[in-house]
Amino acid sequence: DGGITQSPKYLFRKEGQNVTLSCEQNLNHDAMYWYRQDPGQGLRLIYYSQIVNDFQKGDIAEGYSVSREKKESFPLTVTSAQKNPTAFYLCASSMGPRENIQYFGAGTRLSVL
């Protein structure tokens, strides 16, 4: 089945620790995105990538980093500089700049220990 796989489903971070959230897609989509969702809020864009080896900051990129070494993979690292990391993280993909529909994974819930 084609789709977007996020792992793990639940993740816990200790103080001062970096953690990485995985996002893999087998849809052959060029563009991938990371969003953060807080309670009572809509989604906010963290980073996005239109092609391999290129990515752009979104609205709330501070404390996060990404890489795009392969078309199908777009991991998100939550660094120790992100002081309020507890949230639900959603990865999305779209065919590319000319395709306006974004498809979402099932999300990762990150909590701080």
Place this chain on the structure above:
Amino acid sequence: AQTVTQSQPEMSVQEAETVTLSCTYDTSESDYYLFWYKQPPSRQMILVIRQEAYKQQNATENRFSVNFQKAAKSFSLKISDSQLGDAAMYFCAYRRPQGGSEKLVFGKGTKLTVNP
């Protein structure tokens, strides 16, 4: 900056009845895209319907339809014959046309409860 406002934090509807969720947005663009996404308890975002601003005809997908009022910058979602499985958070989202940021700008959502 574009903003999306959903003025109804919560709505409820009886099974088989019709409900309308409201959305307004602010933009200076003339061409853009609007979406309604559904987020059930599983929390995966599912596309319900989309509208291209240059099309005057309102989009329809089975029991879901929109009322797109471009001049008023309004984009409401109507759910007909509501079913228990329609219970979810519904998010309205805006996207600029190609060539700029591809991000979706989301409203804060409306929680829909369907009563049996």
